[in-house]
Amino acid sequence: DTGVSQNPRHKITKRGQNVTFRCDPISEHNRLYWYRQTLGQGPEFLTYFQNEAQLEKSRLLSDRFSAERPKGSFSTLEIQRTEQGDSAMYLCASSPKGGDRGGEQYFGPGTRLTVT
Amino acid sequence: GNSVTQMEGPVTLSEEAFLTINCTYTATGYPSLFWYVQYPGEGLQLLLKATKADDKGSNKGFEATYRKETTSFHLEKGSVQVSDSAVYFCALIPFSGGYNKLIFGAGTRLAVHP
Numbered sequence: 001d002t003g004v005s006q007n008p009r010h011k012i013t014k015r016g017q018n019v020t021f022r023c024d025p026i027s028e029h030n031r032l033y034w035y036r037q038t039l040g041q042g043p044e045f046l047t048y049f050q051n052e053a054q055l056e057k058s059r060l061l062s063d064r065f066s067a068e069r070p071k072g073s074f075s076t077l078e079i080q081r082t083e084q085g086d087s088a089m090y091l092c093a094s095s096p097k098g099g100d101r102g103g104e105q106y107f108g109p110g111t112r113l114t115v116t
Numbered sequence: 117g118n119s120v121t122q123m124e125g126p127v128t129l130s131e132e133a134f135l136t137i138n139c140t141y142t143a144t145g146y147p148s149l150f151w152y153v154q155y156p157g158e159g160l161q162l163l164l165k166a167t168k169a170d171d172k173g174s175n176k177g178f179e180a181t182y183r184k185e186t187t188s189f190h191l192e193k194g195s196v197q198v199s200d201s202a203v204y205f206c207a208l209i210p211f212s213g214g215y216n217k218l219i220f221g222a223g224t225r226l227a228v229h230p
């Protein structure tokens with residue numbers, strides 16, 4: 001068990017560019033979450049996958065954001081036409097089936113995005 | 117709506133001091149409650165949890181009791197160590213079918229000095 005991994009760890013991009021982040025969950029976990037954390041705040045929920053199905057999206061996830069989880073394994077989060085307000089830490093978490101109410105979400109180290 | 121409010125930091129303590137970090141919540145129904153910890157340079161880790169009223173979660177010397185009457189889940193530790201320096205997040209999962217997301221407070225930074 002290598003834990004949840006995220007790549008890249010840091011990304012600096014210019015405003016208007018597109019960026020894509022990858023999350024590899026713990027292998028036997030079928031549930032995957034994306035959160036966004038800005039400086040001095042707690043993580044905010046963005047979206048949730050159960051296997052390959054995207055079951056919930058926050059209103060924070062504007063049309064410029066899209067997330068996929070093909071084949072129910074790794075997930076990608078793409079931001080198109082980045083804005084300075086997108087600068088944040090993007091966190092991925094996974095959990096096994098039935099673990100959610102127990103809060104057993106395992107977090108990756110995050111991808112820090114800086115939009116200049 | 118559902119929300120979590122926790123005391124602002126930073127909290128600065130000397131080693132072996134008593135720690136309390138206050139957390140209150142607003143939620144419909146009966147949420148599950150959690151404390152997560154983020155050590156410097158590391159990802160969020162679940163510290164402890166309680167899934168129903170009057171439950172006490174405990175781990176690594178930390179404790180928190182689910183108080184429905186005061187909608188609180190305060191984190192306590194009797195004797196902190198330098199290694200406890202981290203950011204602590206109180207969080208909840210609402211009790212509602214289909215809701216799986218964690219709702220976090222803003223976090224409280226703890227600094228413990230020798």
